[in-house]
Amino acid sequence: DAKTTQPPSMDCAEGRAANLPCNHSTISGNEYVYWYRQIHSQGPQYIIHGLKNNETNEMASLIITEDRKSSTLILPHATLRDTAVYYCIVRPHVSGGSNYKLTFGKGTLLTVNP
Amino acid sequence: DAGVTQSPTHLIKTRGQQVTLRCSPISGHKSVSWYQQVLGQGPQFIFQYYEKEERGRGNFPDRFSARQFPNYSSELNVNALLLGDSALYLCASSPLQGLGNEQFFGPGTRLTVL
Numbered sequence: 271d272a273k274t275t276q277p278p279s280m281d282c283a284e285g286r287a288a289n290l291p292c293n294h295s296t297i298s299g300n301e302y303v304y305w306y307r308q309i310h311s312q313g314p315q316y317i318i319h320g321l322k323n324n325e326t327n328e329m330a331s332l333i334i335t336e337d338r339k340s341s342t343l344i345l346p347h348a349t350l351r352d353t354a355v356y357y358c359i360v361r362p363h364v365s366g367g368s369n370y371k372l373t374f375g376k377g378t379l380l381t382v383n384p
Numbered sequence: 385d386a387g388v389t390q391s392p393t394h395l396i397k398t399r400g401q402q403v404t405l406r407c408s409p410i411s412g413h414k415s416v417s418w419y420q421q422v423l424g425q426g427p428q429f430i431f432q433y434y435e436k437e438e439r440g441r442g443n444f445p446d447r448f449s450a451r452q453f454p455n456y457s458s459e460l461n462v463n464a465l466l467l468g469d470s471a472l473y474l475c476a477s478s479p480l481q482g483l484g485n486e487q488f489f490g491p492g493t494r495l496t497v498l
Contacts, residue, residue, distance in 0.1 A: 311472075311492075312491060312492075313388070313474050313476070313489030313490050313491050313492050314427065314474070314476075314489045315489070316486040316487065316488065319486070355426075357426060370415060370417060370432050370434075370439065370440060370478065370487075371417065371429035371432060371440050371442065372417075372419075372427070372429065372476075372487060373429065374419075374426030374427045374428070375426055376424075376425065376426055377426055
């Protein structure tokens with residue numbers, strides 16, 4: 271079962287920052303927060319992940335609260351192409367071929383409006 | 385660079401038939417996972433293979449099976465198809481080495497069971 275809670279939908283104006291929240295109050299110490307997005311009829315796309323520090327890459331920023339019970343994905347300048355379902359996932363950072371599944375919830379449908 | 389490829393893109397079958405879906409991972413990736421996504425839901429984990437061995441299995445009946453070949457490509461087989469098997473089947477690959485925990489998804493195979 272998914273261990274995260276996200277709002278089902280959000281709207282954002284084009285060019286503005288989109289802030290997508292995620293609650294993960296039962297997160298364990300060894301679990302990372304991952305974000306993926308899925309544009310309609312395509313496969314999910316990895317965005318970013320983090321453990322406890324804020325992270326930034328060319329796509330987005332990830333802000334994790336100090337108690338790690340929630341996080342926010344920030345798209346600094348949303349475009350129409352950012353319209354997608356955004357999934358917040360918590361999972362251990364495995365290696366060596368261990369069971370590696372991602373547990374998806376229903377995510378947040380972000381609609382960027384012109 | 386080529387991403388994860390899947391074939392076929394679309395498939396129509398009737399109840400009781402069998403289907404085989406194919407996936408080629410990104411070059412150098414040794415782990416392949418399969419997910420099922422029914423309309424309106426997030427992807428659900430079916431299998432993970434690493435180095436040709438099954439490393440994880442989701443809550444799916446034995447009608448679902450998979451295998452990984454020496455070149456790391458993979459097949460998902462579904463026997464005795466049911467109407468409820470209609471879904472988008474996604475394949476994801478990962479290097480699973482070092483910090484390479486991101487999964488890269490293919491475009492999926494849309495299976496319709498009539």
